[in-house]
Amino acid sequence: MSDLEELDPTAPEAVAEGKAAVPVTEDNGPASRDAAAERKASPTRRGAGDPVKALMHRHRELCERAVDPLEIAAGLEAHGITDRTAARFRHRDVFSLAEEMYARVSRDGDTPLPTPPAAARVRADWVLLTLLPGALCAAAVAALQLTRGQPRLFAGVAGALAVTLALRAALRRGPLSRTGPDRPGPRPGAASGRTTPWTLWLVGYALLGDGLLRSALAGGPDALPTGTPGDPWPLTTTPVLALALACAPAAWTAHLLTVRARRRLASSRGLEDFAAAARPLLLGTFALFLGALTGLLTLCSAVRGESAAYAQALALGALLFLARLLTTHGFTYAPAVVLGATATAEAVALASVFASRLPGLGFLATPVQTLVTTWGAGSVPALACTAAALALLVHTVRKLTRASAHAPTEPAV
Known part of the structure; x- marks a missing residue:
């Protein structure tokens, strides 16, 4: 039996034990609210037949540290308690249930109500860390330009390793970090997933994939890339450089979203009210990041003298940001x-070209050949990343407009 069923005041077991004597009703008017107030004030509500008190005991830490009813509502929402579940506790919705829990915590608990947490502030350490990947990537690109032969290979490997380590450090501090004192913990019941291998593949494809695809369609490649302008397998450094530099605006926009969302959380009077306010905030933050990435692509293209590849770079940047x-x-x-699905799609596109060289399998390269002939080699990652980014945007709007996404939840017990 689930936790919610155990707390259901209308369950047969509860009735048999004398834990429920009042049927569940909807709050449809003043008379119903008066009846609910009478039940709330009734001494029998605090005995063994008090389901709300049992719920408060189960979420004791959440109730003790909450600074307003909406924070409790967000925590209940994160634990899967819906308006339909709230009806079992004689409330019309989760927020109404949270209001009673918030009102009773000072009487049912010994811990005084905490003061509201201070808004997250900009810290120098994460600001510098978010600037580091772009600076190191620019230095690596310059080293590739100034070196020849074996030193170029060493410069490329050292630069890639330095940027990777700097990016890892930037993702462990500040607004882009997964853990921290001002960050929400993992959602209860959420499955874990590893994104690092897929992210490395997608960025690596942005650097090497287009050149490899063009070379493969022409019958190559015959050698590894050297990074020279006339290389038949050229490197595409402009999108990668812009994405590394975009780590800083990504952190700033994520910080802006956190601060504004918490302000909305403090001023909203219900879960639906917060969702309505958070939706334009989230979409505005996303648009702000895309604008910053577009500017960086334009700047890097002008400095490097290469194509900005706006379609594929913006699609990849949007996907990674979301x-x-x-x-x-x-x-x-x-x-x-x-x-993972996006990286697999790009890998399948490359594999189909090489597999088409086998006898009788020439048709496998036809879709990729058509795309490259019509829109260029960049159309393959652009289509894959755009479709993935749109799907993830819909999911992000659905998840990050919930109050539970921006309010801490109590530790699992």
Whole structure:
């Protein structure tokens, strides 16, 4: 039997034990509210037949540290308690149930009500860490330009390793971190997922994939890429450089979303009220990041003298940003699935070209050949990342407009 069924005041077991004497009713008017108030004030409500008190005991830490009813409602929502479940506790919705729990915590508990938490502040350490990947990537690109032969290979490997370590450090501090004192924990019951391998593949494809695909369709490649301008398997450094530099605006926009969402959480008077206010805030934050990435692509293209590849770079940037937003708020399964599916689609496109060289399998390369002939080699990652980003955007709007995504939840017991 689930936890909610155990607390159901209308369950047969509860009736047999004398724990429920009043049937569940909807709050449809003043008379119903008066009756609910009488039941709330009744001494029998605090005995063994008090289901709300049992619920408060189960979520004791949440009730003790909550600074308003909406924080309790967000925690209950995160634990799967819906308006239909709230009706079992003689309330019309989760927020009404949370209001009673908040009103009773000072009488039923010995812990005084805490003061509201201070808003998250900008810290110098995470600001510098988010600037580090872009700076190191720019240095690596410059080293590739200035070196030749074996030193170029060493510069490329060292640069890739340095950028990876800097990015890892940036994702462990500040608004892009998954854990921390001002970050929500993993959602209860949420499945974990690993996004690092898929992210590395997607960024690696942005650097090497287009050149490899063009070379494969032409019958190559005959050698590894050297990074020279005339290489038949050229590197595409502009999108990767812009994405590394975009780590800073990603952190700033994520910080902005956190601060504004918590302000909305404090001023909202219900879960639906918060969702209505959070939706334009989330979409505005997403648009702000895309605008910053577009500017960085334009700047890098002008400095490097290469194509900005707006379609594929913006699609990849949007996908990675949405995946990180979900991860920082405790939703890790969907980003791992979507990023994995996107990386698989790109790998299948490449594999189909090489498999078509086998006797009788020439037709396998036809779809990719058609795409590349019509829209260029960048159309393959652009289509894959755009479809994935749209799917993840819908999921993000559904998840991150819930109050439970922005309010801490009590530790699992």
